[in-house]
Amino acid sequence: MALTTRRRALTTLAAAVAGSVAVPAYAQATEGGHRPRPLWRAHAHNDYLHPRPLLDALDHRFGSVESDIFLVGNQLLVAHDPVELDPTRTLESLYLAPLAARVKANRGSVYRGQRKPVQLLIDIKTEGASTYQELDRQLRRYRHLFTTYAHGRVFPGAVTAVVSGDRAARVPMEAQTVRRAFYDGRLLDLLAPVPAPSSFIPLISDNWTLNFTWQGVGTFPEVERQKLRGIIAATHSRGQKVRFWATPDLAGPARDAVWGELLAADADYINTDDLAGLEAFLDAHR
Known part of the structure; x- marks a missing residue:
């Protein structure tokens, strides 16, 4: 079985059994009644290659996850290489919507009882300026979720989006007086x-x-x-x-x-x- 096919099969299988397996680590209480603390230094590189993108990293209490994106039409598809592009694997379906649902369930935070933002590192693999424009549109739909820069001030949110990859994204980002993403230097x-x-x-x-x-x-x-x-x-x-x-x-x-x-x-x-x-x-x- 090809590696890409295997990853997709694992993702489908994991999604089918999600909720029927062990309680994730972030929700488990210790003997003293406390949940394990998030590991803020832990960064999930190529997070989307795991069987359950985002969710596996959060179950392991990671403070940062990384997603590569390609602009295809008006969709932001998540993959490592162009040959792996799948129209069902979008930034919204794998990251934005699940994060929004989790933050809602946890009353405003990714990890319940923790006010520190989780980092979402978004690595742009296609031309940076045009890809960022679409990313900005999608982040605006989830404006309640993200740390925001507005007119010289930073307002923390449950998630901080940081844009990496193609450096052409920097120009449109710097021109904004309000944005919901930051730049990876x-x-x-x-x-x-x-x-x-x-x-x-x-x-x-x-x-x-x-x-x-x-x-x-x-x-x-x-x-x-x-x-x-x-x-x-x-x-x-x-x-x-x-x-x-x-x-x-x-x-x-x-x-x-x-x-x-x-x-x-x-x-x-x-x-x-x-x-x-x-x-x-x-x-x-x-």
Whole structure:
């Protein structure tokens, strides 16, 4: 069975049995009567490839999920590659509508009793300006759900949408006086003569392998450790958060070593496709 076909079959099967299996982790109470806390540092990379997009990540208490989108006509389709496009797998059906339903059920938050926004990172795979215009239209339909920038002020919502991918989205975004999405910056943005404020770029993301040689084997070179901590300190001083993609993601000591250094340096997000693996790691390192 082809990988794409298998993923769709798993998604269909999971949807059919949803509600008849174990109670998700976010709803389970501990012996003391408290729900497990969300893992705000946990970022579900390529979240839509899991059997139950969004829902699996939330069951593992993730604070951030990532969806790739393609503009096809007036639809925003979710996929990793064009050959996987499916008109039934839209941003609205997999993310926007389920988030709205959950926030309504939880009285205004993604995780009941938690007022901190969950991050929805939206990676644009088609031309950025036109794709963002359609994304903006769809986010406006769910305006009650999202953190909003309006006339110089940020008003927190249950979900904060951050736009990544094709950089042409930046122009129409910066022109807006009211928007329901923010921009995912790169390390080069820190070097701009007049850096954009955190009200536009709240997140700085970059490729780990382009900035560090260390892949978790042996000792982290001290020069690279100080570079990592300097990057994070610089972004935090501007009110921004940090995420690296392309970090090691094969279960084992090397991955744990990199994750440990990211935690020690106070990185805001750890990137993974292994939901259960990162959940267990973060629970063990509280």
